[in-house]
Amino acid sequence: MSVLDTLKERGFVQQLTHEEEIAELLAKEKITFYIGFDPTADSLHVGHFLGMMVMAHMQRAGHRPVCLIGGGTAMVGDPSGKSDMRKMMTQETIRNNGERFKVQMQRFIDFSDDKALMLNNADWLLKLNYVEVLRDVGVHFSVNRMLTAECFKQRLERGLSFLEFNYMLMQGYDFLELNRRLGCIMQMGGDDQWSNILAGADLIRRKESKPAYGLTFTLLTTSDGRKMGKTEKGALWLDAEKTSPYDFYQYWRNVDDADVEKCLALLTFLPMDEVRRLGAFKDKDINIAKKTLAFEVTKLVHGEAEAEKAQQAAEALFGGKGALDNAPTAAISPETVGTKLIDVLALTGIITTKSEGRRLIQQGGLSIGDIKVTDLDFLLTADLFDNNSVLIRKGKKGYHRIVIA
Template sequence: MSVFDVLKERGFIAQLTHEDEIKEILDKEKVTFYIGFDPTADSLHVGHFLQLMVMSHMQKAGHRPIALLGGGTAMVGDPTGKTDMRKMLTKEEINHNAECFKKQMEKFIDFSDGKAIMANNADWLLNLNYIEFLREIGVHFSVNRMLTAESVKQRMERGLTFLEFNYMIMQGYDFLELNKRYGCVMQLGGDDQWSNIIAGVELIRKKESKPAFGMTFTLLTTSEGKKMGKTEKGAVWLDPEKTSPYDFYQYWRNIDDADVEKCLALLTFLPMDEVRRLGSLKDKEINEAKKVLAYEITKIVHGKDEAEKAKKAAEALFGSGGDLEHVPTSTISSSLIGSKLVDILFETSIVPSKAEAKRLIKQGGLYVNDEKITDIDAVADESMFKDGKMLVRKGKKTYNQIIIE
């Protein structure tokens, strides 16, 4: 089975520029391809993880990935999917974020012995001569055509800066540069990047008279069409300091039943026969599939040891034995005993604000040692700490432990 067939069967592929040619070169040649990552934060998130899985499948099939860090394009900002202009970052912030991305990517992609390349478009974008760039590259872009792109149309109604309007040209130029430097013939990306990818494919074909190809893959969305990877605390990050392995595991453990099979196919390396078997489970049995999903993704992202710890912590909380060793834990001073529970929850960052703690209590969603708290002025006295520990539950499945120093 070719890598094209693998990606197709697992549900990755959304759109292709030249389907028959792409099938043929992926089957018969060793292709150099690239995916771009704009370092706008100091960690990759779950949306990036899907792209890394595509890179991994391609690399396992013998193709060479280029992970392109957008040190230059991050200074402009991609208008795709945005309702407002992206926050402007400094060069220092972008460089720091790019270094964080590099360290994380090396866990998923083998960069040894030229098997993969990591590049940064700041190397060619930051020192461009503007007039020369317009004459050599801008001449190949039709403004009329650019205005038909979804990413541009959506923003035109709310206001699109000329700065952001340049993003498509810059991404197209990236592909051209990678083609010249490394023989890159294919760009991959999320389906929201379709217009930008076509721009690069056409630029190479017009300017260099060479074949170039583009392929987009499905976005990581729920069955209701909402982007996955969002929680009450924000994005689900791959950095364990920003999203703990336990919280990461629990996110996948608690996804909607309808999304289990899709996530198993896209985000794990389990054989598709097993994916389909697990995805077909119904009612209570689907929980077994969710446990497999959570374990497999956590193992890929955080390693086997952390996946085991997260699994044991979840089993301890949901009645399958074990202990609370790996449950997210906060420590407080004994001087806080006798304080309001709301204050302690805020002090330990279990809730983002005291108002949120009060809202939880009013809605019946806060439990201490499995007893519902109904009083927003409840005091955390010694009786709440059993052997110096308090187990806090928010809603049905989010647990934290507080320990007295």
Template sequence: MNIYDTLKERGYIAQVTHEEEIRKLLAEEKISFYIGFDPTADSLHVGHFLGMMVMAHMQRAGHRPICLIGGGTATVGDPSGRTDMRQMLTDEMIEHNCNCFKKQMQRFIDFTDDKALMVNNGEWLHKLNYINLLRDVGPHFSVNRMLTAECYKQRMEKGLTFLEFNYMIMQAYDFMELNHRYNCKMEMGGDDQWSNIIAGVELLRRKDETPAFGLTFTLLTTSEGKKMGKTAKGALWLDPKKTSPYDFYQYWRNVSDADVKKCLALLTFLPMEEVNRLGSLKDKEINDAKKVLAFEVTKMVHGEEEAIKAKEAAEALFSGSGVLDNVPTIKLSSNTIGSKIIDILVQEKIFASKGEGKRLIQQNGLSINDEKLNDIDKILSCEDFIDNSCMIKKGKKKYYRLILQ
């Protein structure tokens, strides 16, 4: 099957610039293509995961991914999807974040023997001469048309800065530079990047009269249209120090029934026959599909060993079998005895605030050793520990093990 049809069948493709030309190109040539990643944090999150899956599918079909790290554009800030201006980063912060990204990407993409490239656009953007850029690229951009782009509309209400206005031009320039350096023929990205991607395609076609193509993939959203990967603690990170493998596993284990099939298609390499079979399960049986989803995604991001540990921890809690060693564990010093439970849980970031803790307790949503806690001022005592261990259950499905040192 043509890789284009594979991506379409699995539900990745949102919009394309030249569908029939792209399908023909991907069938007849092995091309270089790129996806951009802004290094605004020291870890990728689950929103980036979809892009890496697209790159992995393309690479398996013989095409070469270029992971473009926005070391230059990150100093400006992408206005897409924003109502406020992004924080500007120092060169040192950007370099550190880029290094973190590459380590995570290597789990998905094979960078050996130039099978994939990682490039930082700071390499050319920092050297640009402003006058030359205006003369070279400026005539190919209509300000009127740029202002109609969705990425700018959302910023117009609070005020779009000239700094951010340049972002589309810089991203288009990236595509042109990658085409000149590596014969890159296609830019891919999330559907919120459509305006920026069109700008790059049109710049190459107008200025260089070079065939260039754009493709956006669907954003990772729930059946209700909300972005996936948001948790009570913030984003669902791919760094195990930011989101533990257990919490990562549990996120996918607990997705809604309506989202299971889509997640299996987009976030695993399971054959579509198996995806369709698992996605068609109903009622209690859908939990089997969720277990497969959680294990497969965790295995890709954190490795098989961590996926097995997370699975065993979940089974130990929910079925009463196995060991609890892999359950999220918090070590407390003995002088914690005598403190309020709610203060301890806020300090250990199980609750974001005392207000959240109080509300959950009032709603009978917190248990200690399987007993509902209804006293907001409950003091932690030695009697709460059995063999130096105390089990906290938050809501219906989140467990934490407190251990006295």
């Protein structure tokens, strides 16, 4: 089975520029390909993880990935899938974010002995001469054709800045530059990047008279079309400091039944026979598949030891077995004991605002140990602690341990 067959079977592939040529190419040759990652935050999120799984499958089949950090393109901002212009960032912020990306990517991709490369498009984009780019690159882009691209069409009514309009040229130029430097002949990306990928492949064909290819993979969405990876705290980050391994584990443990098989196929390396076996479970048995999904994805992102800790914490909290040592824990000083519970929860970050805490209490969604909290002025007193520890339940599945340090 070729890597393209693998990607198709697991549900990655959405669109290809030249399907028969790509199938033959990936089966018979070892190619250099790239995926771009704009460092618009200080951590990768679960949407990026999908792209890294594609890279990993390709690398395992002998192809060479180029992880392109968008230090230059991030200064403009990709309008694809965005209803408003991205917030402008300083070069220093972009550079620092890119460094964080590098560290995280090394968990998934083998960069030893040039098996993969990591580059930053700031190295060439920030040195370009504007007039030369217009003459050398801009001449090959039709404005009429660009305006038909989905990434621009959905923004025209609300307003599209000339700054963002240049993004397609910049991404196209990246592909051309990587083709010239490394012989990179394929760009991959999420399906919202289709127009930009086409532009780059077309630019190479026009400028270099060489073939170039594009492939897009599915976006990570639920069975009813909603974007996956959103939590009440925001994005599902791959950085343990922004999303703890336990919270990360719990996200996958609680996905909808209808999404389990899809997530197992896309986000783990389990053989497809096992994916289909687990995906066929119904009713209570589907929880076996969810636990497998949560463990496997957490293991890939945070390592096996952290996955085991998260699993043990979940079993202790929900299954009544195992130690609570690995549950999400917040420490308070002895002086804090005896103050209002809402104040303590806000102080420790268990709730984002006191308004959230009041709402939880009024709706019956806050418990401390076995006691449901009904009083807005409920005090966190010393008698509630057992061995300097107390368990808070927020909503149906949000458990947190408070300890006196």
